[in-house]
Each structure stands twice: as C-alpha cells, then as structure tokens.
Amino acid sequence: MKRIFSAALATTFIFGLHAQKSKIDFVEYDLDNGMHVILHEDNSTPIVAVSVLYHVGSKNENPDRTGFAHFFEHLMFEGSKNIDRGEFDQYIERNGGTLNANTSQDRTYYYEIFSSNNLELGLWLESERLLHAKVDNKGIETQREVVKEEKRQRVDNQPYGSFMASAFDLLYEKHPYKWTPIGYMEHLDAAQEEDFINFYKTFYVPSNATLSIAGDIDIEEAKVLIDKYFATIPKGQAINLYRDYLALDNDAFTAKYGKGKAIFNDKDFFNTTSKDGMAMINEYKKKETVIPRPNIVEPKLEKEIVDTVYDNIQLPAVFIGYHSPKQNTKEAYALEMLNAIISGGTSARMNKNIVEEKELAMAAFSFAFPLEDPGIALFAGIAAKDVEIDSLKNALDIEINRAKNELVTETEFQKVKNQFENDFYSANSSVAGKAESLADNYVYFKNTNLINEQLTVYDDITREDLMKVANKYFTKDARLVLYYLPKK
C-alpha cells in the first residue's frame, strides 16, 4: 500500500503459452451452415464455458470507420428479437454466470461461464446474438460514448498509453494493422446505423463463427442442443433475408426483394407455407456468404523512421520496432524464444544489463506481437530518472546487436526451454482458457490440436535459428525508433 508504483507495465506484455498437462481431448465438426463446433469435456469442476469466436477484427474495418469491430462487440450485448435491452446480462447473472467479450485485430470473442446446468441457456443466448441481434438508437449512442470512455481510460489518460497505437501506425503503411482495435475518436463519432447493419450481415454469419465449449458437459447431449439452436439456422444468405424481413417495412422489403413480406410466416420465418416464400428462402440459402478479408501485403520497411510523442509523463521512454513474422511459423517460435532470453524473467539480458547493471532504465523489455498477418516486435525502455534517453536507446541497440551477432549461450537456450515447460503446465488450467485456445487454434491455423503440440514446436529450433531470425527481422536501416518525451 505504501509502494506507489509497480512494474505492471512490463508484465502486461509477457504472453503466455497455450499448453496443458495431459492431452486435451476434443471433438470438432462443421454444421451444415458452416459454423464450426469444438467440444472439450472436463468434469473436474461442475462449470462450463460457452464461447463463440467471430473471425472479424479491426483489420476487416473500413479505413474511415476504425474501431468499428470493437464498437460492434459492445452492441452485441444490447439484446435480440427475444431479449430486451439489459436482459442479456440478467440471464447470466440470475443463473450465477459471468460473461464478457474482447476484440483484437483479427477476431471478436464472446463467452459465458457458469455452472454446467446452464449449457442450454448459453447456447440460446449465443444463438440469439448470431441470428437476430437487435440494437436501438439509445443503445448505439450509449455504447458510442462508453467506447470513447474506454479509449480515454485505457489509452489517452494512461502514461505511455498510446505507444501501441503509435507503433502500429508508424510501422504500417498500407495494411489495416495500421490502426489498433480501439480506433480513432472521429471514426467512432462517424459510425452510422447503416454501418452496423452491413457489418452484422457481412461478418456475423454461421460460416464465420466458431462455437467452442469446454467444461462439465456430456458431448452427445451437447451435440443435440447445438443442433437445436444452431443447426436450425440456415446457410448462405437466407439469414440476411430473414434479418431484412425483421428490419425493413413492407415497402422497403418489396423494393429490395421484389416481393412483399406477406409470403413469410411471422411466427416461424423459415417454415412458411407460401411456395413463393419457400422458393425465395431456398434461393438465398444457395447464395454463398463470402467473408471479405484484406489481402493487403504490407511492403517491406525501407528506412529507419524516427518519431517523438510528447505525452503527459515524467520519465522519457524509447520504443524500437520491427516487422515480425506471422504467428505459428518456425520464425515466430524462434523469435518468441529469443524474446524470452532477452526479456523473460529477472535473469534475462535486458533486466540484468540495462536495468540492474547500467541502471539506465526503470523498466526495459522486449516482446513480439504475433498476429494472423505479419505483426511487430518491440524493444522498449522507460528511462531511469536523470538518464539521457539516447544512452538508453544505445543500450537497447547493444542488446539487439548482440542477438544478431552472437549465438545465445547453451545455458540460456536450456533455460528458456525450461521456462516454456513450466508455462506449458500453467496455461489452460481453466475451462475458459481452454475454450479460447481451442477456438483460436482452429480459426487461425485450422489446427485445433495445436493445443496438444505446444511444447514440440520448439523442438527443431536451434540456437542458430534464433540468430538467423534476429538478423532477418532486426534490420538497422528499416525500423522504427519512437521516443516518448514529457510534455512541457
């Protein structure tokens, strides 16, 4: 309580590995509508995590609507055709559960955790979100302000809080990783109802969703319930026909589809007795849903970019950034090992040399930010009091050059393997963590079983690979040097 500062900033960036003790058994399959299902049974505690991952993140955003995927995530708690505003959360709480969601550059993830007798409730809630979410104007305007407050709280009002946004902005020219998921204020202000409708219809469809469930379930019983709530959602564009039926008045619907709403059954849309209605539903089932994905390849950096941010801070900081390999590649794993040697733990190089021996920094760390497309790697230091920022930058460069010019020692190499083994057993100790890892592994790599292969991915990496990856990516003449200096 008397200590007034913490090393939280440094620990925020230590990324855990995804691993577990014995093999994690799971079953997975696709529904007819394209939704992917992953089920993992763990009966040790009577709880269950129900999650849906939508493969859409900030990189799918329109460049003049940044922050939209995350804003949209907030709106997905506003209710549905059968759930009024505010009720979503009440269903969870009344049954002793918890819920939340998060949005990254690459995906949006929703989950509920509760005692295992609530599995069906969780499926119903998620099916409501997928089939016919509903947002009114009050919801949009409220969440717009809430999201702006989130940005102020996490970014604008935090010392160095904008460094991620700045680094991504400067390191990318074309790729949508140029902006971070929180987006820009003016874009949040500009988002219109039309944008939400289009986003929902484009990305919130079964073929872009992965349902991942872990915990105290019976796999066969779960499958029956999943069929009930999700297999009944039709494939193709029929879902959007239905959503338009709900959203448009008869004139607008007729104008768009050439036929009036009367041919559909209001109580049971997909079960109309009208021949015309069924024909149209079947026609739209056949219309495939194509998820637009950016195929922009970020050009290689050609020069060293030097920039300065003047922030409300006391101590200057410096960030050195590089492009990094795609996640789940041999290069990405080599870089992860190298990062652990440079920055993982008290005995790591940056802490020993820069913080403790030279006393140049209050904190110094490095980390890679692996993403679906090539991400970034950063070296960072917050200067100790009265230290010139350039001497800190030089110290970072010494560590970077050492990684490029010298093999890591045998001891360091063994140490990092031991650390990863320890992390391997710590990760996925909760059913919620397992549900998320399984979904990520499927969506990003189409290899759900990666969860069981985490320790072996490092097996064929050598010390030479670490030096190679350092030389390939830590290029002196093509990188970012970003200073944070106190505002006067």
Next chain:
Amino acid sequence: MKNIILGSALALTSVFAFGQVDRTKAPVPGPAPEINIPEPIVFDLDNGMKVILSPNDKIPKVSFNLVMGSDPRLEGKKAGLSDMAGDLLMSGTTNKTKDQIDNETDFIGAYLSANSSGMYLSVLKKHMEKGLDLMTDVMKNANFPESEFERVKKQYESGLFSVKTDPSSMMSNAMYKAIFTDNHPYGEVMTEETLNNIKRQDVIDFYKKQYTPAGSYLVIVGDIDEAQARKIAKERFGSWEGGVPYEKDYNKGISPQGNRVIFVEKPGAVQSVISIAFPVDMIPGDENQIKLSTLNKLFGGGGFGTRLMQNLREDKAYTYGAYSSVDVDRKGSYIKAQGSFRNEVSDSAITQFLYEFNRITQDMVTEEELSLNKASMAGSFARTLESPRTIANFALSTYRNDLPSDYYQTYLKKLSAVSENDIMNMAKTYITPNNLNIIVVGNKDVMESLKQFDADGNIEVFDAFGNPKIETNYTEADISKTEVFEKYLMAVTQTSKMKKANKKINKVKTLKKNAVVVPNQAPMELKMTTYFMAPNMAASKMEFNGMVLQEEKFNGNKGVTKMMNQQGGFDTKEMTSEEIADKKKTAAIFPEFSLLCNESDFELLGVENRDGVDMYVVKYIIGKTTTTNYYNKENGLKVYSETLEVTEEGPQSITAVYSEFTDFKGFLFPKKTAQMIESVGMTATLKEVEINGKVDEKLFEVE
C-alpha cells in the same frame, strides 16, 4: 425422382427442426450441480508455523506460499520501509549473490517472489527441491548488500518521480491517506523525503523482526501428497527460528464530518478518476459481512447489471465502468465506489454516485434485484472452486481471521438467507451519504465544478503522494514578510510607525473580550470570553445560559482544555508539547506580534487576488497546525485565516472571515468573525473589549 423425394424429406426435417425451437423463451436450467468444498489438511510445526495443504495432481506443479503473521507497523518518517525491504529480500544471501538467485530460479523455470509479508514459490514438481533451496535460503539468510540497497533506492526514485503522472497511483495514495491518515500504516505513503530517510540498517532490522516463523503460515498447493508435504515442512521450515510476531491496533479509518472533496491534479488529464470512499467498522467474519457484501454486489460489485453500471454506463454513458467494493480487513475496512469519467461529466457523475448512495439507504431493494444478485454471487463462489488454490486460501483466511471453522462451508447457506430487510439494515448501519470522501484525480479545469459537493465548499488539494498541496498561484509581493505583519500591527493599533505600534501593544498588560456566538444551524446565543495577560497567558470560556461548555487555559508553560461531554461532566485534556509550543508562539493580543520575534517561523507566499481584493498571504506551521492568513494589501488588515490541524481524528480545518473592523479602546478589532469548523459554521459578534482592567490570575491556573 427418388432423389427429389429424399431431398425434400431432408429439407422438411430441417424445417421441422427449426419449427421445434421456441426461441422466444429462455431455456430453464435444470437443478444446479452440488458444490463440494474439500477439507484441506492442516498441521502445526514446533516453531509456531501453521501448514495448510491442498493436494491436487491435475498438473505436475506445486506452490509454496509463506505468509508472515505480524501486523503492519507504523513507519512515520521512513514510510515505505517495509516495501523496500520486501523488494530487497531477493538481492542476496550469505550463500548467494542476486545474480545467482535470479539465474538459478529462471533456469528451472520457477517463479519465486518475496515481499514484506511473505514469499511465493511456484515450481515444476521435478524441480521442487531446488526451488525450496532458493526459497528457504532467502527466507533465512537474506543479507541486503549495500550496493543493491543503493541501486534499488535509485529505482525507487525513478518510480516516485513517475507517480506524478500515473492516475491510479495518485488515487490510491490520496484515498488511503484520506481514510486512514498518517496514524495508520495503510495511510502511510512513501515520498522522496521518506525514501531518503531509509537506511540499509533499517531494512536489515525490519527483516529480522518481520521474518519469523512464529504466527506464520505455509500454504502448499499442488502435486504433492500429505506425507511428502509433512516431511518437507518439517525439514525445510521446521528448524527456522525467530522472534515473536508484532501485534498492534490502529484507528479503524476516519469518517469525515461532512462530505469532503479532495482533488489531485493530473496535468493534461482527459478523464477524472473519481473515488468515493469511507471506512466501515467491520472485521473479517463479522456476522454482517455477507450481508454487506450482498449490498455491495447489487450496488456496484461487478457485472453489468449493478446499480452503478446501469446508471453511470448503460443509462448515462458517462464511463466505461463504475464499480464499488467493500474491503474487509483486520486492520481497517472501507467501502469505495470508483470509475473514470470524461472531464465534462465529472460533476454529473458525482451527483449520480451520491444519488445511488442515498437511494440505497432510503428505498428497499426488490426481491427480484436481490435474488438475481445472490444467484450471481453464488455462481462466482462456485466458479472460484475451479482453482485448487481457492480451498487453501479459504483455510488460510479462516485461521488468520479467527473465522468459525465452517465459515466457507456455510457461505452459500448464509448468502441465500440474506433478505431485503437485511440490505436496508446494512445500508442504514454502514453507509453514511453525508460523510464521504470524494476524491478526484484529474484536470484542473474540473476543480471548480466540484466545490458544490464539499460540505464547507473548500476543496482540499493533495499532491501525488496524498499530502496537502500548497497552491502556488501567487504573484510576488512588493514588501517583505515582516513588513506585512508590521503593516497589520500598525493598522490595528492605528499608528503610522512600528515603534509606536510596539509601544502601544506593550502597554497592554491584560485584555478581556466579550463576544456573542451564534451557530448557523441553531438559533442560540453562546457567550464567549477571552482573556490575555502579558507576557503570554491566555484563557477562554464558552458559556450557554451561565453554563460553561468549554474552557481553555494556558499559564505560559502548560495548558489544559476542558470540554463538556454528553453526560454533563467534563473531559479534561492536557495540552500536548506541540500545542504548548504553539501557544507560546502565538499567545499575544495579536499573534503576529509574538511571531515577529522569530522570522523563520513564518513565510510570505505572495499576493493573491480573492474576490477582487489583493491580499498578502502569510503561512506558518507550528507543530501539526498550519495557519494561512490573508491581509488586505490596501489597508493591512487581516481578512481571512485558514487553519488546518492534524488531530487524532484526522485533519480538521477552520476558516475565519473577519469584517466590520471597529475601534475598541484605541485598537481595531473585527466586530464580526464568521467561522467554519469543518462543515459547522458560526458567527461571533464582539461586544466589549476591556484593556488593562482587573483580570484574576487564577483564570490562567492549570491544576
């Protein structure tokens, strides 16, 4: 043909299936699974350690959590000592250097940490013995090398420097200071000054006192069986020796008299971090604890459906999140409600917080709201049992806090019994909507809008470390500090030269003043009489209808205050040495006259424009009392006086406004004095002044 039939049959099945789903109603869950809380294994060691074991072989890891049994200590001028000692624990032992400890720990992939209240080791089972070697070496043989002490001190300097822009540190410093004050370890905050006072020997002394097996706990969780745990506890920890644990009680937190606004400036802030906090009189295991937790849950204790979230986020969109918590601790408990709000709605947010605090004390909760929140709490409780550490932590808490042995086993039962009436009773017992600390860390621009929430309209400004901050919005004065006092003394003595003023004042051997005091809130007249006798004796008496309510006497060397208590008797208190020093320096017909004897006692801050009038501002600190006086630049007269006194019950502020300066026996005295003591106001009217009349010396006698 066959194919077509088959196709449509399939289509029909799927349509049928869709038709079967009634999506309009939420499925009703079946009966909740039973919750089992396994009993941990508990045993004692001869040296006074209690070992709590929760075996679980799900993953091949084991953890050892060592918790010391001492109460926190007051550190005063060395605030932060325990934190620094904790951070230095792993900086070397008689056997190993810091680099060796760090390398060996990381090499086995273990996590080992230490702080002032204990140590934690998490390690793969196969490296357990090596991990325990490191842990117990630090525990028994830490030696705090000088070089590491100096290095960490420098790190702390950087850290303290960076606090000044970190809103969450600034908030927590201000909040703990406000609730617990300097007289409680929780209210002590390290500053650059206290850091400088800490010496290596202090750290060593602290470690020797604090790290002792008697009264401590060792919590073992993970892949280990009872026999092995008993063996390890005995061999690794059983031979450890040390002194007795420290025990000490402190204040239970101080409630402000009225609502008290504290402001901490964060330059350039785009949001205000707002915390509304106050102490509650509760220790862990109190029969009301679960009821109060339930109140907190529905008020703002997590989730999106709480009153604070619904009001401040979902309805008003003022914030990303607003939460409340009730922190129940053996040494001091408090409730706080907190959130971050954009500058423009900072005052509106406080209004809503206050509305919610009032509402919960006035309106009964509905059965629906209560049952939903109870269900939510029961669910959270069940979910925490996923971690094997929970069971061990339950046991630790049971022993540390002397809880009934079935406290956690019966938790759900007690929770389900909480009624609407219980919530109302809790609100009435613990929530005092007019005695709140309202703490705001934010942009200076919002400060003016916060005045309305303070009982006396005076916002206290704290620095980043929770200490009162002196505002420095002064322009330079054209005269010196002694000249300000002299100008004042010439004005009140109606003389044009200091020599004459001195002469006139020195002639006063006795002084008696009669005044009538009317409290703002009660239409009653109190009689106030003050006496002075040269050189420095002073006395005062407050009466109502001939009955003495309050009396103060100072005979030049010691003093006493008497105050009527509720039983009609008197509470007599002797003046502390600090109060005596204060009296010695200020007991004169005009305190400025005696203060002038020692120029280093006071300082001139500069000229401030208040309500359109330029004033010289002079400050003096004597003991724990800070006085700031404002003198009219034009005529030299004293217009305001602000006093801040740090008492046992927390800081007390007194402001006085002087007006209607009138000639009494050749001296100018203010006929009206409007005084605010915290939020209580009163006006004194001076009726009569007697100079060099007969004053009985007995009036000043201190028996």
